Structures are given as C-alpha cells and as structure tokens.
Amino acid sequence: MVRLSGEFRVAVIGVPNNSLGTPDGVSRAPAALRRAGLVATLATLADVSDYGDLQFAPPSTERDTRSGVMGLESLVTMVVAVHRAVGQAFSERRFPIVIGGDCPVILGCLAAARDVHGRVGLMFVDGHEDAWPPHQAPTGQAADLELGFALGRYHARLPKDLATLLPLIGSSDVAILGARNASELAEFGVASLQGEVEFYNDAVLRTGGVQEVTSSVGQRLHDAIGHWWLHTDLDVLSQEALPTDFAQPGGLNWQEFAALTGAALSGPGLAGWDLTVYNPDLDPSGVLAKRIAGCVGAAIARRALS
Numbered sequence: 001m002v003r004l005s006g007e008f009r010v011a012v013i014g015v016p017n018n019s020l021g022t023p024d025g026v027s028r029a030p031a032a033l034r035r036a037g038l039v040a041t042l043a044t045l046a047d048v049s050d051y052g053d054l055q056f057a058p059p060s061t062e063r064d065t066r067s068g069v070m071g072l073e074s075l076v077t078m079v080v081a082v083h084r085a086v087g088q089a090f091s092e093r094r095f096p097i098v099i100g101g102d103c104p105v106i107l108g109c110l111a112a113a114r115d116v117h118g119r120v121g122l123m124f125v126d127g128h129e130d131a132w133p134p135h136q137a138p139t140g141q142a143a144d145l146e147l148g149f150a151l152g153r154y155h156a157r158l159p160k161d162l163a164t165l166l167p168l169i170g171s172s173d174v175a176i177l178g179a180r181n182a183s184e185l186a187e188f189g190v191a192s193l194q195g196e197v198e199f200y201n202d203a204v205l206r207t208g209g210v211q212e213v214t215s216s217v218g219q220r221l222h223d224a225i226g227h228w229w230l231h232t233d234l235d236v237l238s239q240e241a242l243p244t245d246f247a248q249p250g251g252l253n254w255q256e257f258a259a260l261t262g263a264a265l266s267g268p269g270l271a272g273w274d275l276t277v278y279n280p281d282l283d284p285s286g287v288l289a290k291r292i293a294g295c296v297g298a299a300i301a302r303r304a305l306s
C-alpha cells in the first residue's frame with residue numbers, strides 16, 4: 001500500500017469514557033486499539049498525530065436527580081475536552097478520528113465541527129437510537145441519551161457548560177443507519193425517531209445495499225449542508241461479529257460494516273469520524289481489536305485517495 005503521508009493529515013484522539021460509570025469495559029478501548037496497531041496502520045497511509053487520551057472527571061454511577069443523567073460531571077468535562085481536542089485537529093488541518101469509549105463523544109465532536117463549518121450534519125451509525133428522555137432511561141447512562149441532547153431535547157436541566165452548546169443539529173440534518181431497538185423503545189413507551197429523521201434499520205440497509213445507501217446518504221448530507229460528521233457505534237454489528245455490552249438481535253456483519261465505512265469515508269463533505277463501544281474485556285485474545293484496526297485503515301485508505 002502506498003504511503004500518502006504528505007497528502008493526508010490525521011489526528012487520533014483517545015477518549016477513555018464509560019457512561020456506565022466504571023473505569024473498565026469500553027473505557028479501555030483506545031489503549032487496546034493502539035496495542036492492536038491502529039495508529040501504526042494509519043501511519044502507513046497518512047501523516048498521523050496521536051493526541052493521546054483526553055483527561056476528564058472520573059466515571060461515577062451516581063445519577064443526578066435534576067437531569068436524570070448518570071455520571072454527569074464526567075460527561076460534561078469529557079464533552080468539553082473532546083470539543084477542545086477536535087477543534088485543535090481542525091486548526092492543524094487534520095482529519096479527526098476520535099476513539100471512544102462510548103457514544104456521548106459525538107457531542108464534543110459536533111460542537112467543534114459546528115465551530116468551523118457552521119451548520120453540520122450527522123450520519124449516525126448505531127444499533128440504538130440513543131435519544132431516550134433521561135428520566136425514562138433505565139440507567140440514565142449518557143450513551144442512551146446523546147442524540148436527544150444533540151437535537152436539543154431535555155437539555156434545560158443540564159449544567160451550563162453543556163446546555164449552552166445545545167442544540168447541535170436539526171432533525172433534518174441527521175440520518176440514522178442500523179438502529180434496531182424499536183421494540184425496546186415501544187416497551188418503555190418511548191417514541192422512535194423514525195419519521196422524524198432519515199432512518200434505515202439494518203434490514204432496510206441490507207435491502208437497499210449497504211454501500212449504496214451509505215453513499216446516497218453522504219451525498220445528500222453534503223448537498224444539503226456541506227459538512228457532516230460520521231458516528232459509528234460498533235454495536236451496529238451483530239453480536240456474532242462483535243460482542244458488546246448491550247446484546248440485541250440482528251446487526252451487520254463485518255463485510256457490510258466495511259462497505260459502510262468505506263462508502264462513508266470516500267464521500268464528499270465528511271469532517272471527521274468517531275468510533276465507539278468496542279469492549280476489550282469481551283475480546284481477551286485481541287483478535288477483534290486487530291480487525292477493527294484493519295477496518296479503520298481500509299476506510300482511511302479510501303478517504304486518503306478520494
């Protein structure tokens with residue numbers, strides 16, 4: 001593979017957060033993916049600057065009674081740190097790759113992208129919709145809530161440092177790909193975002209062609225908005241492909257995920273990418289970490305050449 005370091009600049013940003021309030025699990029993902037060769041793989045393709053892991057308040061299982069959010073201080077300080085780091089990447093003309101941890105990293109990512117580009121779109125690739133009303137969410141973990149916050153919902157009771165950033169996006173600027181938790185939402189009486197945002201569950205993605213749907217969505221976001229962010233929660237994959245903390249039926253296989261990320265990364269207008277919810281505790285051999293690193297490298301190779 002030809003090295004493209006002089007032409008394409010990348011910043012790798014580790015965010016070792018875990019919205020379940022513990023210092024294990026997905027919070028170990030940035031370190032595990034580095035050990036699996038993620039940064040070394042990217043360095044064969046681009047000029048890479050590894051910003052290391054961000055620092056923020058430690059996780060907590062305490063649920064804030066006003067906002068309904070568990071580990072609120074950790075969430076707020078994490079979002080502030082991600083906002084700053086992604087903003088630094090943009091100022092250095094680098095393409096940010098943010099490695100969680102879990103999904104609320106997108107709040108800082110979108111804030112930084114909006115600072116630079118104004119209005120920004122979001123391709124939200126996730127096995128869940130993540131827009132629960134905080135007090136209805138089973139645990140209050142922020143990884144169930146971040147898309148709702150980004151859309152400007154439920155933020156009146158959040159601390160000022162976070163509330164003043166919101167909303168980050170409008171519903172017309174979001175496309176959800178791969179979410180498949182509609183039955184869970186219905187069980188708890190929570191409205192789905194289907195019908196409000198562009199929406200493709202895993203079955204619809206497969207029927208339309210994962211690569212074709214992803215390319216079409218990316219092109220639409222570019223045409224309508226200009227710049228957009230790619231969020232990928234690895235629980236969009238099936239449990240057979242990648243065990244995660246919140247098992248549910250269905251999901252993509254690795255070939256489909258590679259087609260999706262490759263199509264997204266080669267599309268116009270993409271501002272940055274976050275990758276979340278790999279739990280190295282469920283991958284003791286590290287073989288899946290290597291597969292993730294290879295998948296990221298293949299997608300970035302397409303981006304560098306696009």
